[in-house]
Amino acid sequence: MMGHHPPGQETLFYANIILEERVRKNHPLRRINELIDFEFIYKEVKDKYGSKGNVSIPPSVILKLMLLLVFYNVRSERELMETVPERIDWLWFLGYNFDTVIPDHSVLSKARKRWGQETFKSFFERIVFQCLQAGLVDGKKIFMDASLIDADASTNSVIDSESLKRYLHHGYQELEKRLEEKQGETSKSGDHKVNSRYISSTDPDASIVRYGGKSKLRYKTHRAVDSLCEVITAVEVTAGAVDEGHKMLPLIEINEANTGIKVDTVVADSKYGTKENFLTCNDKGINGHMPILKNSSANTASRKGIFSEEKFIYDKQTDSFNCPAGNVLKRRTLHENKQNIEYAASRKDCSSCLLKSQCTNCKTGRSLQRHVRQDDLNGMFAAAQTSQAKRDIKTRQHLMERSFARSVRFNFDRSRWRGLWKVNIQEYLVSTIQNIQTLIWNVTKPKTKTLALPCVHEASKRFTAVLSSVRTSLTLLYIQMAQDSIRNLFSTFLCHLCFEDCYGV
């Protein structure tokens, strides 16, 4: 029979509703609450609040709200605050009741400004340390990659700083000032901006990057992921035009500072495989498992069909090369900025050489470059081409793709806020959430095992109960048997005393 829902009056008051009981046992927020200590934030931001004035929203609640914002990929802070009263699990996670007053959405942006990116960096570092303590971080082998983040700004906001437009634009003076400040900062940090000529009036920290056929304002996130359980151990956001190759050493240093373990092997793609990076690895005693950048550009159109550098044999004694035709390429100049020594054959030899068409397109003859530390580089190149290195390079592709693919769920590839420091906060939150997920997946497993213990205990209890009941039955049987035999003995004894003629009946 079909049931009908009678239209009735809404219940005005609900008694005996306990939020704790309404949130299921395996709810991810319950696990986060069990695993993560949010109380640390009080100590972290203590100096950022005054001792008088209005009482603020507790920092632990603000941090949890920011976590909810990214974890559930809520479009805006306004929408987050509107959704909080509708979600029992969120209310429980925040320690709120049905009648708690929900803070205004502006609380979050004010807190971000007050706390700064250092607080979120500290939160990220704490979770990395927790992963380390849980045995989820090896620390010795790290994988690296970078990915682009679309800035929250239209390409229409881009201004050519060298065009006449600047004289017409109202806010240009302000922008120019900010650009100058930014150029000062980037030159200090070693970042090389390719397109500093074009600046966005809405997000000047982002830079124009062409990717997938489209030029857009973008940022770039640089990540180091540990090999053991794919914990993100180092992260940094830069303008989109910054070359990831320049971020290898900073990521190694961040990883070592966060884990306290010296890196043994770095695995990265060919963009990191520069001579400078190989030499850095050599100086730090690190194995650089990266495709050599030079090799990936060896088959360019201008070099196609001409002798590769391997055909030229270097003679250490005379510090010169011998070419396939048997002539000598002598040392010519040192290029200071790239630390390369140029070797060249004599023009006369090359012009009369029969192999010239296979050797060079240059009229003056063939020349070669050799790094001043080529012997160190050769050693590193050989180590980067071993079977283990090739396996690592293959693993890196899947591992890093997986790491960024998981971040897509949290909308990492689209910046929520404008400004480099805010995008850094976003990336810290995304990476922290991913690491918390890794903690949940791996740390709750032993808990499941410990949960199984009561089952074993229960089984043992049941076994003991059965045993005891069997023992009781046996004892009862034994007593019964003993009683019967005593009764028999007693009746026999009475029979012997009796003088009736019924003996033996």
Ligand code: SF4
């Ligand atoms: S072109 Fe010059 S460098 Fe090349 S093989 Fe001939 S002589 Fe040697």
